[in-house]
Amino acid sequence: MTGFVIVLALFLISAILVALFRLHTLVEVIRGKKDERSGNSNKVNAALMVVFLVTSFVLLIWYSVKEFDNYNLPVASEHGVTTDQLFWWTMVITGVVFIITQILLFWFPFKYQFSEKRKALFYPDNTKLEIIWTVVPAIALAGLVLYGLLVWNKVMQPAPKDAEVIEVMGYQFAWKVRYPGKDKELGGYDYRLIDAVNAFGMNFNDRASFDDFSPRELHLPKGRPVEIKIRARDVLHSFYLPHFRVKMDAVPGMPTRFAFTPTKTTEEMRAETGNPDFNYELACTEICGRGHFSMRLIVVVHEPEEYDKWYAEQESWLSKNPDYLSKVPSDMKELAMVKANIAQ
């Protein structure tokens, strides 16, 4: 019923509007022709240009200042500081261009609105001017490119040898994390070995996999370089740590990587943001299906000593799933039990 009333009301309103419009056109026809160019509309529109310009700049500045702390995500990685700097420098340069060009774009129409008394300036070209405004943006962009290249190459350079290596795997619709264990070497995997329990497809012919462990959260040490080995099991996902300025796609069949150094522990970030419940989060940024928006994993950053302690306490995957000992070749079983810390 309400639906019907709404439809009826909309219909009546549009009928009235149409009738008004017809009336308006008829009146105009009776009044006769006038030169539209110097008419009222032209003045009103010219004035509105300036009104629009001023209003939107006021809104823009007011909102940008008021909400700064909300949209400016605190940064918690070494390279994040440099990419943020690059971002804000680009903001300064493009901001200046934005302000100048938009002001001119709306000011000129107001200033040079049609007038019978004036004739436009016949000004088809000016080579010098055009060269200037080709070269100046070229120089500015060259600067940004150079700056960008320096930052990009630094961020993307291979991780140092002593980096903590951690594997993160995306699947529909969650993440799994695997640490190399005490031998600091991730065991091999094969997607054909994946089953309901062995989500990684860990290969137990590889001795390196015996002590690998898989906690529920991603734990990172503060101040130490970390290299994340990223892969996906089914479709594309993307490994995204907003506070660390880290993003890299997870691709089935093609492992990717991202190396970075966290600079603030979870506790420090809680103090900085004044939010005692703050947690770092891992999100997915590549469309992957109906649960794309829910691929959340908590990330915990510890002080290095704390991290080492946590690391040492972790039980190996094999010790939690002793059934898989049967997959270990018989000659390595003993070694596996030692490495995985399984009591005889």
Place this chain on the structure above:
Amino acid sequence: MDHSHDHEHKETFITKYVFSQDHKTIAKQYLITGIFWALIGGAMSIIFRLQLGFPDMNLEFLRPILGGWITPTGKLDPEFYLALVTMHGTIMVFFVLTAGLSGTFSNFLIPLQIGARDMASGFLNMLSYWFFFLSSVVMFISIFIPTGPASGGWVIYPPLSALPQAMSGSGLGMTLWLVAMVFFIVSILLGGVNYITTIINLRTRGMSFSKLPLTIWSFFLTAIIGLLSFPVLVAAALLLIFDRTFGTSFYLSEIFINGEALPQMGGSPILFQHLFWFLGHPEVYIVLLPALGITSEIIATNSRKPIFGYKAMIISMLGITVLSFIVWAHHMFVTGMNPFLGSIFMLLTLIIAIPSAVKVFNYLTTLWKGNIVFTPAMMFSIGLVSFFISGGLTGIFLGNSAIDIQLHDTYFVVAHFHLVMGSASFFGMLAGVYHWFPKMFGRMMDSKLGYIHFWLTFAGVYLVFFPLHYIGIAGFPRRYYSFTNFDAFNMFTDLNSLVSIAAIVTFCAQFIFLFNFFYSMFRGKKAPANPWRSNTIEWTTPRVPGHGNWPGEIPIVYRWPYDYSKPGAAEDFILQTVPFSETKESNLPHENELIAEEEELKNMKVEEESHGH
């Protein structure tokens, strides 16, 4: 010279309005189909904006339309949300801003502005529209099938799009999407071949390339880009079809899904991305260049000034055309592509900002010291330039690979491309309709309604897309059904509501346009011969040009299209068909020398036979 071809035609309703070979009718068919799709695509965005702006809203009232896609609790199904996002993108990019914009105005303006009776091949031109129509039908059907339309994003990245077990939209919906796109590409290629051939071969006497309006230049370059890039999408789609149907592994490797390890090995999802963006990036310019061409024409006409730097404008467009082919991988900085490749593409991407900047400065200088008439078309053109600046500048952030790490696939990207390519091109299309409506239908659109439409849409678009920059800088990822799962993204709810309200208002404002469009088509004021006092030769045709466009001989072109407010001239415009010998009072020194060549032009043989009969 006499020509006898139009009176021998027996036009039936079918040949005149349905299977017409007349470029003007085909243009209108493209326009109407484009408007239809714009409404569908726009309505889809309103539905997902309701979800994003008012996540707690009961959407039960949409059940009559969406049926089972509304969950029993009155919420939008998360998978259908993705379907809406996907189809919105596909429809807007391909069906509205490629076919609706380029199809309409290339068809309508090329013969009229270069002085030709029709396209080089009317038949291919007709086929081009009907392939588009066929593609539209298939795509439209795909929206209503039980498993839903394609839902993996408009970029249809495999493996998601290749595996029906990954999401239901990757089943029949994806198959129909691929079939529709193949038909669509056939349509684009047939159209493109025709545009290029027509522009090269059928220019009237005197219409050298250096006298072509910038609209024609832009359509010409757009057609070339399309012809070179769209076939690559066919290849990409074909390989995807093989992967989906015949068990090949072009894009698939080491996949474990639904408890099953697939046999495919050795394929690369990244390969698809390279192929897709080899079209996908030029596509941005396929959408944008015609809009810029249209704007150049309208801004010059209504500033009553020559376009500033005609040659620079052409060189910029040429530069954009070439560069558009070698920047594609900037969509892939964080896909795991070699970082060195990232450096190269970053450099090339930022170079393309230079010709774009030149175009903006030239527009501004054209406005400077003009005598500006605010026709609705002019308003939309100014709006376009504003969007082009706002959206173009954010491209400098995204093109810089180091910044893109954080911004990739966030709302910052959404804000960027909706302004620079979506809204800007959409405004170009609207500007074109307002400007050439008198030539299309012989009547005027109501300008007051046009102004209301403009201001609502212009303010609306900024209110929709500007706030998305903040959300993007805050790191909100795209294509999220809801943000409440994450502490980091569980904010800006007010802003998201504002965006949704603005989107609804903007969408509703388009009905003002629709009313104006259809009302004026039948009841609008009769158009004068040259309502905008423009220089280009389409305004020398009859009020409603018939088949063949000019009743007599096609006029000769003597001058460039931008002789506005020439010192010495009585009027503030001189049509391209006015010889220099008649305007001695306003001629520049080198133009006086051209008078000698006029006789030669008049004696040139007219090759009317080339017109297809």
